[in-house]
Structure formats: C-alpha cells, structure tokens
Amino acid sequence: MISMKGKIRLKLSGKVLTAPFASFSILAVFFIFLFIFTQGLPLFNQISPFDFLFNLTWRPTATPPSFGVIPLILGSLLVTSLALLISVPLGLLGAVYLAEIANPKIRELLKPAIEVLSGIPSVVYGFFGLMVLVPLVQNTFGLPTGETALTGGIILAIMILPTILSISEDAISSVPVDYKEASLALGATKWRTIRSVTIPAAASGITAGIILGLGRAIGETIAVMMVTGGAPIIPTSIFSPVRTLTQTIAAEMGETVFGSTHYSALFAIGIVLFIMTLILNSAAIRLIKRKNGERR
Numbered sequence: 001m002i003s004m005k006g007k008i009r010l011k012l013s014g015k016v017l018t019a020p021f022a023s024f025s026i027l028a029v030f031f032i033f034l035f036i037f038t039q040g041l042p043l044f045n046q047i048s049p050f051d052f053l054f055n056l057t058w059r060p061t062a063t064p065p066s067f068g069v070i071p072l073i074l075g076s077l078l079v080t081s082l083a084l085l086i087s088v089p090l091g092l093l094g095a096v097y098l099a100e101i102a103n104p105k106i107r108e109l110l111k112p113a114i115e116v117l118s119g120i121p122s123v124v125y126g127f128f129g130l131m132v133l134v135p136l137v138q139n140t141f142g143l144p145t146g147e148t149a150l151t152g153g154i155i156l157a158i159m160i161l162p163t164i165l166s167i168s169e170d171a172i173s174s175v176p177v178d179y180k181e182a183s184l185a186l187g188a189t190k191w192r193t194i195r196s197v198t199i200p201a202a203a204s205g206i207t208a209g210i211i212l213g214l215g216r217a218i219g220e221t222i223a224v225m226m227v228t229g230g231a232p233i234i235p236t237s238i239f240s241p242v243r244t245l246t247q248t249i250a251a252e253m254g255e256t257v258f259g260s261t262h263y264s265a266l267f268a269i270g271i272v273l274f275i276m277t278l279i280l281n282s283a284a285i286r287l288i289k290r291k292n293g294e295r296r
Helices: 004-045 049-054 070-101 104-117 122-141 149-173 177-185 190-201 203-219 222-227 245-255 261-295
Strands: none
Touching: 004 049, 004 261, 070 104, 070 149, 070 190, 070 203, 070 245, 070 261, 104 149, 122 149, 122 222, 149 203, 149 222, 177 190, 190 203, 203 261, 222 245, 245 261
C-alpha cells in the first residue's frame, strides 16, 4: 500500500508535470487573442465602431468603402441556426436509439462508423454539398441557384451531427441504471422513462455535445464557402445566398494590403467571432451548471 507521504509526493509530481503544459496552452490562446485584437482595433481609427457594427453593407473595395458587418453576422447566425435545427433533433434521437434501443452488436457497428464521420475533412463535405446538395436544392425548390443559406445549413448539420450524436450517446449511457429501474418499478413505460428520466439526467452531457457542434458550425469555413453563394447581403429567407464571418476572412485576406483598412476590418471580424463564441460558451456553461444544480 502507498503511504500518505507517497500519495502526497505523487500528487505534487503530477502538478509539477501538468502545470507547464496547462500554462503553455493558456499563454498560447492569450497571445492569439492579443494578436487578433492588436491587428483589428486600428480599424476604429478609420471608422466608428457604430458604422462597423450597424452598417448594412459590406463593400470593402467600393469608393468609398463600406465595412458593415451586419450582413455577415446575420448570414452566420442563419446558417448555424439551420444546422442546429436539423442536427439537434436527429442527433438526440440517434443517441437515444444507440444507448437505449439498439442491439449491442448494432451499437458496436454504428458507433465507430459515426465517430469516423466526424474526422472527414471539411473540403470533402463541401465538395459533396457542391456536387449533390446544390443541384438538389435548386431543382427541389425551383431556385435560380442552389447555393443558399439552406444548403449551408444542411451541409453543416451533416458535419456536426456525428459530434452531437456521439457525445449525447455517451451522456445517456452514463445515466445510472438505478434511475431507470426506479422509474420502471413505479409503472412508467420504457419511452416515458427515456423522456422523463434518462434525457433530463443526461441533459448536461447533451448540452455539452450541442455546444461542441455549435462551435464547429460557427467556425466552419471551406464547406460553407463552397455552397452558400458568398453574397455579403442581408438574407431575406433561407433561400438567399449568404456570406458568413469566417468565409469573408478566408475569401478576402489573400487580396488585402498589409496594414490597410480592409486588412484591419478582417481582423475586426475575428474579434466579433471571438466575442460571439465567448458569449455562447459562457451562456452554455451557466446552463450546464444550473442543470447540474437542479439534479443535486
């Protein structure tokens, strides 16, 4: 048996080994954010933050140029919302099936296959969307082009579905068997137990899976760029061509002059993405803590 002194030494050695790696990760993230802010904030020496945040047009090469980020924010939110509306119900239903209903042999076959899907490169999804989904959406709805927000939402839903499904399945499988047996012993059906006991007990894990999927959806670039049309306009419907924040950075950074107003504006978009991600993550963490508190 390990003595108390030995346990203390092991604990201290573990801290000594892990602390530098944790500190390096924090410092790396800090310097990335510092770089983005130092490159983006000079924009506001040229235009006001109000014009950047509330101007309705993005035309950086026009005379005079316009750097309104509203169309890009709305495009990102629309595509991401469509992706979540499609992927969250499907992911939750798939997780329930794998964890509670599927035969163990089927689960062992499907779970690795689903996890492999999350590792497929984005450009492959984008190529699939361009060659299959774009013509399908165009012909189905009689549109002049199939490169729309809806197409972007569908391809993003396909991309984030494996993440949501896999993490949700792990959360549902981790619910103690005692909870389910107690519910069944009280006369509840299996479906009632899943709906009223299992899913609420796994809510924090399911929420975590949705957050990870949301993070990938907001940050996705190449696949969205290939199927949404790339029009920096305010979308009027799900069939409008759109341009997202990340798509704008990727499409325009290569043609900007270093240190120009346009260059700073693209980094300012990065600041907007950072703030949006921070707000969403903070809200999600509060939600998880509240649900965990309710369970206690």
